[in-house]
Amino acid sequence: xxxLQLSWEFPPHLVGGMGRHVAELAPALAAAGLRVSxxxxxLRGGPDAEQLAPGLNIYRIxxxxxxxxxxxxxxxxxNRELERAALSLQGSLGRFDLIHTHDWLTAQxxxxxxxxxxxxxxxxxxxxxxGRGRGILHGRAAQQINDQEWLLTYEAWRIIVCSQFMxxxxxxxxxxxxxxxxxxxxGITLIPDxxxxxxxxxxxTFRRRFLPxxxxxxxxxxxxxxxxxxxxxIEAWPQIMAGANAHLIIAGTGGYREILQxxxxxxxxxxxxxxxxxxxxxxxxxxxxxxxxxxFPSLYEPFGIVALEASAAGCPLVVSDAGGLAEVVRHxxxxxxxxxxxxxxxxxxxxxxxxxxxxAQMRAAAAFAEVQRAYTxxxxxxxxxxxxxxxxxxWQAGNWGK
Numbered sequence: 087x088x089x090l091q092l093s094w095e096f097p098p099h100l101v102g103g104m105g106r107h108v109a110e111l112a113p114a115l116a117a118a119g120l121r122v123s124x125x126x127x128x129l130r131g132g133p134d135a136e137q138l139a140p141g142l143n144i145y146r147i148x149x150x151x152x153x154x155x156x157x158x159x160x161x162x163x164x165n166r167e168l169e170r171a172a173l174s175l176q177g178s179l180g181r182f183d184l185i186h187t188h189d190w191l192t193a194q195x196x197x198x199x200x201x202x203x204x205x206x207x208x209x210x211x212x213x214x215x216x217g218r219g220r221g222i223l224h225g226r227a228a229q230q231i232n233d234q235e236w237l238l239t240y241e242a243w244r245i246i247v248c249s250q251f252m253x254x255x256x257x258x259x260x261x262x263x264x265x266x267x268x269x270x271x272x273g274i275t276l277i278p279d280x281x282x283x284x285x286x287x288x289x290x291t292f293r294r295r296f297l298p299x300x301x302x303x304x305x306x307x308x309x310x311x312x313x314x315x316x317x318x319x320i321e322a323w324p325q326i327m328a329g330a331n332a333h334l335i336i337a338g339t340g341g342y343r344e345i346l347q348x349x350x351x352x353x354x355x356x357x358x359x360x361x362x363x364x365x366x367x368x369x370x371x372x373x374x375x376x377x378x379x380x381x382f383p384s385l386y387e388p389f390g391i392v393a394l395e396a397s398a399a400g401c402p403l404v405v406s407d408a409g410g411l412a413e414v415v416r417h418x419x420x421x422x423x424x425x426x427x428x429x430x431x432x433x434x435x436x437x438x439x440x441x442x443x444x445x446a447q448m449r450a451a452a453a454f455a456e457v458q459r460a461y462t463x464x465x466x467x468x469x470x471x472x473x474x475x476x477x478x479x480x481w482q483a484g485n486w487g488k
Contacts, residue, residue, distance in 0.1 A: 087474060088121040090172060090182040090199075094161075094191035096144060099130035102309055103391045104188055104212045107272055114273075114467035116142035120474075123179065125172050127164050147171040158230040165195040172199055184208060184474055190215075190234035197241040204487030206477045209242035211235070211252065213388045216259050217409075218313055220386060236260045243477050246470070248272050248389040249410030255388075268473050271414075273466035274394040274457055280372050293376045296360065297333040302440050304332050305377040305401070307370050308392050310340030315383035315406060315426065317342075320349050322383075322429035322436070323359060329437045333358045334381075335373065337365035374399035379439040379446065384408045385426050393421070394461055397453035402446035404435045420453035 091112055095105025108124065116122050121141045128134065128146035137143050147167050153160045172195065176182060186208045187196035193209075200207040215231040216223060223229050239245055239260045245267045247253050253269055256262050281289050290299065297303055304326075308314055316336060326332050336346070336359065343361060350359045365373075374380065380396040381404045389410040396403050403421035405411040415421035422438060424431035439446040481487065 087183045087478065088123070088180070089115065089184045089186055089474065090175075091122060091124045092168060092172070092185065092187040092192040092196050092199075093124060093126050094189065096124055096126040096132075096146070098132050099126070099128075102212075103272065103389070106391065107210075107212065108188055110273060110275060110463050111467060111470065112142055113139050114463040115470065116140065117464070118467050118471055120471065123175060123182070125168055125175065127168065145171060145175060156227070158227055158234070161191055162194055165192060168192060169195040169198050173202070176203070181205075183478060186210070186474075187238070188212060190231055190238055193234045193238040193241075197237060200241060206243040206481045206487075207241055208244050208246065208473065208477060209238045210246040210248075211239065211256055212248065213252075213386075214255055214259055217255050217386050217388065220313070232259075242266075243481070244268060244473055246270050246473065249413050251409040251413065252388045268469075270466060270469045270473070271461060272389050272391045272394065273461050273463040274391065274398045275463060276398055276458070277371060279375060279399075280368065281375055289376055292372060296335055296373075300331060301358075302330050302332040302378045303373075303376060304334045304436060305337070305373050305380045306334070306382065307337040307365060307373075307380075307395075308382070310336070310338050310343045310346065312342050313384065313386040314340075314342075315385045315408070316346050317349060318385070318406075318427055318429050318432060319381060319383045320346060320353065320355065320359065322433040323350075323355055324353065325430065325433035326436050327355075327358065329433075330440045332378075332436075332440065333360065335360050335362055335377075337362040337370060337373070339364050370395075371399055374401040377401050378443070379404055379436060381432070381436060382406065382411065383424070383426070383432055384411060387411045390414050394457055397421075397450070397457045400450050400454050402439045402443075402450045403453060404432070404439060406432070415453070418449070420449055420456055422449070 093108040097109050112122050116139050124144045128148045132146050135145050149164050151163045188210045189212050215228050239262045253267050257264050379402045383406045387409040393414045405415050406426035407423050408426040417423040422435040424435040
């Protein structure tokens with residue numbers, strides 16, 4: 087089976103969870119015996135074409151356009167280039183059996199290729215514009231994005247979402263029949279402990295880069311945007327400080343950083359809340375292993391792959407009950423859950439982890455076992471291949487495209 091994957095993001099161009107998802111899923115599909123060709127815009131370097139593994143080829147398509155104020159129009163122009171590149175690839179590689187596209191950013195090229203080739207289209211919806219706006223479409227661009235999301239759900243033979251929460255969001259937002267949707271969670275790659283060969287003193291030395299020995303380390307990593315709820319965590323911080331000498335490290339980039347820094351400074355918290363900026367995966371994984379707790383206080387979260395990252399590193403976890411996070415974490419068993427937007431509940435959950443470290447570590451161990459059981463990429467790839475096989479069998483049994 088030869089599958090064309092269309093994705094706006096692929097390393098080295100990564101913005102959020104979608105790019106990481108495609109970067110991990112494609113090799114897992116190839117390892118399972120599929121032939122996978124990924125077509126993606128060349129927005130942040132990388133070779134034009136490369137083979138990452140047997141059966142897995144990446145094609146980064148150069149773009150002549152620069153993003154402007156009208157972002158949906160820029161995306162539409164880029165989709166024309168992706169379409170042309172895919173048409174050329176099919177001419178040299180032979181027919182694709184399926185098209186699998188990710189989110190609205192490649193919806194236009196995916197839909198056109200579906201009709202040009204009369205080839206079944208599968209779409210993964212990672213998030214929605216209405217969800218990011220917490221139920222509201224803010225302006226013309228948001229409405230255009232929403233329209234593309236509807237187009238994608240309409241044109242797709244089947245839709246994949248990462249959580250029951252997202253299934254409900256897609257059915258509510260686009261009136262998509264629920265029996266057209268498959269729930270397949272995101273996955274995580276288990277990595278070795280970067281401190282496995284290190285002494286306790288080496289761990290402490292690394293930790294001292296961020297805070298003194300007598301302080302607790304609380305960690306957040308991810309995009310710095312309003313929907314991630316960091317403003318709630320900063321609002322909760324004085325309550326946390328009243329119960330524990332704790333420092334917060336916020337890693338990541340995003341347009342909301344200056345607002346959050348001003349909020350922390352206005353509350354006199356600039357000495358205990360540290361904005362670390364971009365952080366490499368290697369350093370992130372080290373901090374997970376020396377942190378006392380990782381906190382993800384999202385207001386909107388389709389899935390919450392960061393919760394899996396923390397669990398895979400054995401780090402105690404506090405999350406909000408927004409969206410898919412409450413499906414990934416079981417309160418009191420694999421982590422602590424606080425009501426989204428509630429600084430008092432969030433502070434109480436963090437303090438519970440800091441004051442009861444043995445129980446926090448027991449929850450972390452249970453979360454790690456859960457990751458191994460249900461969230462590795464070979465498991466996710468197997469579920470995806472079942473969907474591919476179903477769609478291909480249904481297409482072969484019908485008349486369309488013959």
